[in-house]
Amino acid sequence: MVRLILLALIFFLGYTVVQALFRKPPNARRPSNRTREGETMVQDPQCGAYLPLSDAITAKVAGTQLHFCSKKCRNQYRKMNK
Numbered sequence: 319m320v321r322l323i324l325l326a327l328i329f330f331l332g333y334t335v336v337q338a339l340f341r342k343p344p345n346a347r348r349p350s351n352r353t354r355e356g357e358t359m360v361q362d363p364q365c366g367a368y369l370p371l372s373d374a375i376t377a378k379v380a381g382t383q384l385h386f387c388s389k390k391c392r393n394q395y396r397k398m399n400k
């Protein structure tokens with residue numbers, strides 16, 4: 319009887335480990351994740367880089383508010399989306 323309980327315990331532990339391995343982090347599906355400080359991350363549409371909102375250069379292109387990592391990226395994006 320003790321062996322049966324032990325077997326059940328091992329089975330349960332194995333199941334828990336497998337579940338933990340296959341479970342994705344809760345924020346893996348969200349495209350705009352947050353930094354450890356809780357700051358919103360934005361993506362530069364020109365080069366694809368992610369950066370904190372406070373470091374980004376915000377510009378309105380074709381009526382849409384966008385965030386860029388540098389003025390170079392902003393100018394390039396504007397040139398391409400005239």
Ligand SMILES: [Zn+2]
Binds near residue numbers: 364
């Ligand atoms: Zn950029």
